[in-house]
Amino acid sequence: xxxxxxxxxxxxxxxxxxxxxxxxxxxxxxxxxxxxxxxxxxxxxxxxxxxxxxxxxxxxxxxxxxxxxxxxxxxxxxxxxxxxxxxxxxxxxxxxxxxxxxxxxxxxxxxxxxxxxxxxxxxxxxxxxxxxxxxxxxxxxxxxxxxxxxxxxxxxxxxxxxxxxxxxxxxxxxxxxxxxxxxxxxxxxxxxxxxxxxxxxxxxxxxxxxxxxxxxxxxxxxxxxxxxxxxxxxxxxxxxxxxxxxxxxxxxxxxxxxxxxxxxxxxxxxxxxxxxxxxxxxxxxxxxxxxxxxxxxxxxxxxxxxxxxxxxxxxxxxxxxxxxxxxxxxxxxxxxxxxxxxxxxxxxxxxxxxxxxxxxxxxxxxxxxxxxxxxxxxxxxxxxxxxxxxxxxxxx
Numbered sequence: 001x002x003x004x005x006x007x008x009x010x011x012x013x014x015x016x017x018x019x020x021x022x023x024x025x026x027x028x029x030x031x032x033x034x035x036x037x038x039x040x041x042x043x044x045x046x047x048x049x050x051x052x053x054x055x056x057x058x059x060x061x062x063x064x065x066x067x068x069x070x071x072x073x074x075x076x077x078x079x080x081x082x083x084x085x086x087x088x089x090x091x092x093x094x095x096x097x098x099x100x101x102x103x104x105x106x107x108x109x110x111x112x113x114x115x116x117x118x119x120x121x122x123x124x125x126x127x128x129x130x131x132x133x134x135x136x137x138x139x140x141x142x143x144x145x146x147x148x149x150x151x152x153x154x155x156x157x158x159x160x161x162x163x164x165x166x167x168x169x170x171x172x173x174x175x176x177x178x179x180x181x182x183x184x185x186x187x188x189x190x191x192x193x194x195x196x197x198x199x200x201x202x203x204x205x206x207x208x209x210x211x212x213x214x215x216x217x218x219x220x221x222x223x224x225x226x227x228x229x230x231x232x233x234x235x236x237x238x239x240x241x242x243x244x245x246x247x248x249x250x251x252x253x254x255x256x257x258x259x260x261x262x263x264x265x266x267x268x269x270x271x272x273x274x275x276x277x278x279x280x281x282x283x284x285x286x287x288x289x290x291x292x293x294x295x296x297x298x299x300x301x302x303x304x305x306x307x308x309x310x311x312x313x314x315x316x317x318x319x320x321x322x323x324x325x326x327x328x329x330x331x332x333x334x335x336x337x338x339x340x341x342x343x344x345x346x347x348x349x350x351x352x353x354x355x356x357x358x359x360x361x362x363x364x365x366x367x368x369x370x371x372x373x374x375x376x377x378x379x380x381x382x383x384x385x386x387x388x389x390x391x392x393x394x395x396x
Contacts, residue, residue, distance in 0.1 A: 001133045005188040008252040009131040010390035029162040031155035034349030050316050053354050056264030060291040064311025074125040076212035077272045078287035082125045085149045086118040087308040094175045095146035100132040107206045108191050112136050126213030130191050135159050147175025153182045154263040161265040179263020181271025190250025198234040200224050216285025259333045261326040267296030275321040334359035335371025
């Protein structure tokens, strides 16, 4: 994958010939092209479960945090993702975990890694609101000796699920999938806009960039070196200032057409409980945990029983209360896709997702009009009929 600074990561052809069958398999697994059928629940949904049309399979909802103080402090909310992966490795249930961390070569970029010890997980804890591609590690997962935990955005987990249907080695070696809630990925241009707002001088070398963590929801900050080699720490921005005021304006177009922001294809999905009052900079966070499969339920219960995670059960309504913006985005998605198709433009497919029915039944009249005609206006303004050319920029 190559980074296009104003867009995001784009695939570039690897050296050597690739046969047609391999290309077809790659396209089938690519979440950018769309999604096949959603996961089928192994058993009927529990009484009172939220609408699967809006939220996917939901078996249980918990709110909790890592009991390890450092994991909880460094994590974006409660450190639950880090704690689950570390527990799986420590107990031998997994050989390692695929995840994202700050690039060792360029602090403005991300890189995908497989950590095989808790130290690597803790060092990488916290959100990384920048282009990331953990699926680049699937080839290593396929040849691993024991199962691997996979941590990624909803689209990453969806791609992994599709790949497991094509490669029995992946089906055997993916021990657990954990998705983080996601409202879209900002481009590298967004990262640069953020560092500028933090007061990093032009020409300085950024040595670290923190988006979240060190409390909940955490503050954004950077460290950098000036031309004379002097180390500095930037000012800080709140989550609302950094994400709401800067980064979300740089999300790539495909993210605006995403119907899965909560990780429906994962065993466990984890996000922020935004229905809770936000504390100050030193507030201890907690994570909203959505159990989607029996495998996910078993791992969470084991981690809780071992004392790695402390969690309390929440009502099913907590999901919509905690993530109202993601609920609205799902309801209006059909209008966005329809607007593109009316213009004769490409749009991702969502086979069997019942987005039209959800749009008709749950979207307000204002949202129906906005999603349809607003998308058409944006598509024309952005000249989306022009093909995007990917250059062989910085590789992940």
